[in-house]
Amino acid sequence: MITFDDFKKIDLRVARVEKAERVEGSEKLVRLEISLGDETRQIVAGIGKRYEPDNLSGKNIIIVANLEPKTLMGLESQGMLLAASNKEGESILLTTMEEVAVGSEIK
Numbered sequence: 398m399i400t401f402d403d404f405k406k407i408d409l410r411v412a413r414v415e416k417a418e419r420v421e422g423s424e425k426l427v428r429l430e431i432s433l434g435d436e437t438r439q440i441v442a443g444i445g446k447r448y449e450p451d452n453l454s455g456k457n458i459i460i461v462a463n464l465e466p467k468t469l470m471g472l473e474s475q476g477m478l479l480a481a482s483n484k485e486g487e488s489i490l491l492t493t494m495e496e497v498a499v500g501s502e503i504k
Contacts, residue, residue: 410460410500411499411500413457415454417429417430429441432499439472444488446487447488448490456490456492457499459503461479479491
């Protein structure tokens with residue numbers, strides 16, 4: 398369990414995928430260029446078995462914006478996207494049901 402004050406430290410934001418491509422040498426890693434409105438970031442995520450990179454451009458996703466960067470296969474990931482597992486164990490991206498401004502804070 399975490400406290401509510403701990404939860405408030407997590408900065409969840411709506412981001413738009415501007416570009417996506419497979420990470421060379423990996424079956425599941427995808428490199429995403431995302432927009433948060435006032436900045437562009439790179440996120441590396443293990444979603445390549447479920448999603449084709451060409452189908453991700455223009456999609457809104459939810460990210461943890463204030464997570465410490467991590468290097469995966471030589472690429473810096475500057476955040477983490479949120480996904481849930483379906484009954485087959487596949488990662489399903491969390492998104493918005495309606496159009497929301499890029500960079501919007503999740504409350």
